[in-house]
Amino acid sequence: MENRHSTRGTARVPRVSFVSLGCPKALVDSERIITRLRAEGYELARSHAGADLAVVNTCGFLDSAQAESLAAIGQALNENGKVIVTGCMGAEPEKITARYPGVLAITGPQQYESVVAAVHRALPPRHDPFVDLLPPEGIKLTPRHYAYLKISEGCNNRCSFCIIPKLRGDLVSRPAADVLREAERLIAAGVKELLVISQDTSAYGIDLKYAPSAWKGGEVRAKFLDLARALGELGAWVRLHYVYPYPHVDEVIPLMAEGKVLPYLDVPFQHAAPAVLRRMKRPAAQEKTLQRIARWRDICPDLTIRSTFIVGFPGESEEDFRRLLDWLDEAELDRVGCFRYEPVAGALANELAAAVPDAVKEERWHRFMGRQQAISAGRLRRRVGTRQQVIIDQVHGSGGKSDPVGAGTTVAKGRTRGDAPQIDGVVHVASRRPLRRGEIATVRIERADEYDLHGTVVGF
Numbered sequence: 001m002e003n004r005h006s007t008r009g010t011a012r013v014p015r016v017s018f019v020s021l022g023c024p025k026a027l028v029d030s031e032r033i034i035t036r037l038r039a040e041g042y043e044l045a046r047s048h049a050g051a052d053l054a055v056v057n058t059c060g061f062l063d064s065a066q067a068e069s070l071a072a073i074g075q076a077l078n079e080n081g082k083v084i085v086t087g088c089m090g091a092e093p094e095k096i097t098a099r100y101p102g103v104l105a106i107t108g109p110q111q112y113e114s115v116v117a118a119v120h121r122a123l124p125p126r127h128d129p130f131v132d133l134l135p136p137e138g139i140k141l142t143p144r145h146y147a148y149l150k151i152s153e154g155c156n157n158r159c160s161f162c163i164i165p166k167l168r169g170d171l172v173s174r175p176a177a178d179v180l181r182e183a184e185r186l187i188a189a190g191v192k193e194l195l196v197i198s199q200d201t202s203a204y205g206i207d208l209k210y211a212p213s214a215w216k217g218g219e220v221r222a223k224f225l226d227l228a229r230a231l232g233e234l235g236a237w238v239r240l241h242y243v244y245p246y247p248h249v250d251e252v253i254p255l256m257a258e259g260k261v262l263p264y265l266d267v268p269f270q271h272a273a274p275a276v277l278r279r280m281k282r283p284a285a286q287e288k289t290l291q292r293i294a295r296w297r298d299i300c301p302d303l304t305i306r307s308t309f310i311v312g313f314p315g316e317s318e319e320d321f322r323r324l325l326d327w328l329d330e331a332e333l334d335r336v337g338c339f340r341y342e343p344v345a346g347a348l349a350n351e352l353a354a355a356v357p358d359a360v361k362e363e364r365w366h367r368f369m370g371r372q373q374a375i376s377a378g379r380l381r382r383r384v385g386t387r388q389q390v391i392i393d394q395v396h397g398s399g400g401k402s403d404p405v406g407a408g409t410t411v412a413k414g415r416t417r418g419d420a421p422q423i424d425g426v427v428h429v430a431s432r433r434p435l436r437r438g439e440i441a442t443v444r445i446e447r448a449d450e451y452d453l454h455g456t457v458v459g460f
């Protein structure tokens with residue numbers, strides 16, 4: 001292919017390398033910054049060494065994430081020398097400058113304008129209307145067929161282990177029509193699955209007092225349920241992440257039963273023992289939560305529930321921990337992540353009770369994982385023999401004559417409606433017909449292993 005830049009004057013296109021660390025919310029921030037830089041004619045370099053400037057979008061959530069961020073900054077300085085730092089760690093610039101006084105600029109989370117201004121100062125943009133052309137959906141860092149849709153920034157909760165509200169401030173929601181327009185643009189550009197994210201998705205719109213905005217000749221309120229319903233009408237899969245267990249979450253389950261929104265809820269329960277939940281400053285009525293989960297499954301039997309938990313939280317007793325294990329047995333969640341508590345500098349949790357020794361945390365983590373793995377595997381086995389819609393993420397090609405899958409059989413990896421990308425399991429798919437990435441196929445599930453499913457395409 002012609003190198004379009006080499007034929008266009010002598011000034012070289014400014015090249016920026018970009019490292020994005022942390023959660024999907026940080027990834028969305030990175031997409032916005034990169035979209036803006038590309039719109040201004042900057043090019044993305046594959047390596048720091050091949051760039052004129054490096055940008056590192058950091059994560060500051062846990063101490064281990066901060067260490068990873070600092071290492072990434074160090075690497076960028078070694079390989080490039082000109083480095084701008086942004087993201088959650090940017091809220092505590094002294095931690096960065098103490099170690100790396102040579103960074104050019106440090107900006108905090110969501111400070112898109114400041115990052116871009118810092119890039120301008122260090123590496124002025126070259127105006128080139130040809131390079132400035134940008135696809136209307138912006139530049140995405142995820143594959144073409146799914147996209148994260150950020151509906152708000154910040155958080156009004158004050159979970160004692162979390163410094164996100166300190167770093168990102170209180171909840172600021174986007175007007176519903178703004179979110180819907182972005183969703184529509186993404187779908188027009190080929191996105192088949194929208195992953196709705198925020199720090200607390202179920203709190204959406206509280207700060208806006210649920211103000212309506214104009215949408216398709218009518219109005220849509222900035223309310224969790226209304227937004228979920230409107231997104232569900234756009235024709236893509238809609239998956240809800242980071243839903244805090246407020247009572248009004250119950251209202252969205254019928255939409256899942258109707259097939260408007262994926263039957264998938266990502267609710268970080270964090271613990272089950274009331275004493276621990278109170279110290280975490282999380283809702284503490286886990287008996288009621290069990291009843292709610294049972295009701296959700298009555299309304300929507302296909303519902304997949306994902307959650308995360310923390311073990312070894314300060315003051316967690318053996319009895320608290322056993323209560324958590326018993327609760328897991330009753331709740332029978334489908335997918336679960338578990339973290340060993342890490343003291344985050346600046347989090348209130350560290351002062352609330354005595355720390356749990358590392359060896360005890362480790363031992364509890366293994367017990368937790370062992371117990372939950374058996375539950376998750378059991379839940380997964382229930383899908384064997386069913387037909388599931390599967391979105392294809394990766395196509396590996398066709399088997400040859402000597403291939404056990406058989407000549408002319410395409411093998412691919414996909415996900416059911418109950419599996420989010422990156423964090424849940426996959427379906428290993430065989431198909432007589434070639435498959436395309438992003439395509440949704442009907443797959444007969446033939447077997448399950450510990451985390452994944454295996455099946456054959458039986459229709460489209």
Ligand code: SF4
Pocket residue numbers: 155156157158159162163164165199200244
């Ligand atoms: S809900 Fe709790 S854990 Fe999540 S961002 Fe808000 S304060 Fe942090």
